[in-house]
Amino acid sequence: MNAREILREHIAKTASLTDEQFDYCFEHFEPQSFKKGQVLIAEGDRVDAEYFVISGCLKSFFVNDEIKMYILQFAMPTWWTSDYNALYTKSRASINVDCITDAEVLSLSNASREKLCRDIHQLEYFFRWRTNKGYVATQKRLLSLMNNDAKKRYEELLELYPQLYNLVPKHLIAAYLGVSRETLSRLYNAH
Amino acid sequence: MNAREILREHIAKTASLTDEQFDYCFEHFEPQSFKKGQVLIAEGDRVDAEYFVISGCLKSFFVNDEIKMYILQFAMPTWWTSDYNALYTKSRASINVDCITDAEVLSLSNASREKLCRDIHQLEYFFRWRTNKGYVATQKRLLSLMNNDAKKRYEELLELYPQLYNLVPKHLIAAYLGVSRETLSRLYNAH
DNA sequence: ATTAGAATGTGATCTACATCACCTATCCAC
């Protein structure tokens, strides 16, 4: 399945567009390819676009004191990622986005998204739903972080995203769970 | 300022509605009053509405093992609250919402919101933005929880919402920060 | 093939915070 079809199917799950509407919509996306390790957004950048992942895996993360990294989100195919704070407030990036593996994305600029939302009501609906899902998921994660210990959170993560285990280095999983890589290592080696 | 004006001004910050549009919109909200301690949403309930706070203070919270409480959000005037997961997926509530003080709210049913979004494009825009703000705020809180110790989080909270300090009992602030009430007590008594 | 740098495992130690226990002050409801 090509990028166009992946996007089409993804949107169709939430909003119904006519062929003409989707054509018009798709014109606003720009396909981009990145190599493993390439940076899409660096802290301090002006942020102008969000990214819809076609293949590969990205991460969005925050680095504290130039030392510790906390992963906000792994972005797998059909997931969206960006610095949404910077994007919506037109401020500079406070988080980073880069590639864990080689990746293909569809880039959508802020201006294009707003234009599409204005022109096609169904797309505004789509983006409202998408954001709502992200909001709910983040709230769940917040609760899990307060309520569960590292082991429980690790098990939850693997249950939710089994692919991650083999795809993503363990120290990144630790950075997502909010524990040190040492602790994570001890956890799944059942100490 | 009455409820109508408060809502009008709140929406106007994000979306521009004509007088007719706002009239139509406002018809879908139902004013409700609650006493301190009253429950708007209890775990297990069917959730059919979200609430826009006019006066007073609500909390949305999760109770683990019938013992420990974690507060997702304090809802002050002009804030929205509900169990958005249950509301959007039409599942039963996994969190609770009740009143910390006497409160007046405007209740908006899920059906009414969807109708309003369909009928008035600008409102769909409004709700998209509102959800986006919530998403970004929750991400920030997630980062703070992973990155900062309890003392730092406590200071951040007071800086962001100074009103809370006098309005809300300390043990609820602890439940928001994700620390025990004892630890919170020791923190601000500078041990 | 060689080598430098990532990624990972594991012990020893330290620490922020939870938990338990108990005490005091305040606020209502009868």
Place this chain on the structure above:
DNA sequence: GTGGATAGGTGATGTAGATCACATTCTAAT
């Protein structure tokens, strides 16, 4: 006013997980 929640404070002790230190393996570039 009195008694029972509710809120808050503080000491003693326990523990999950951080941090430090170092060894091992894997990976990718030369």
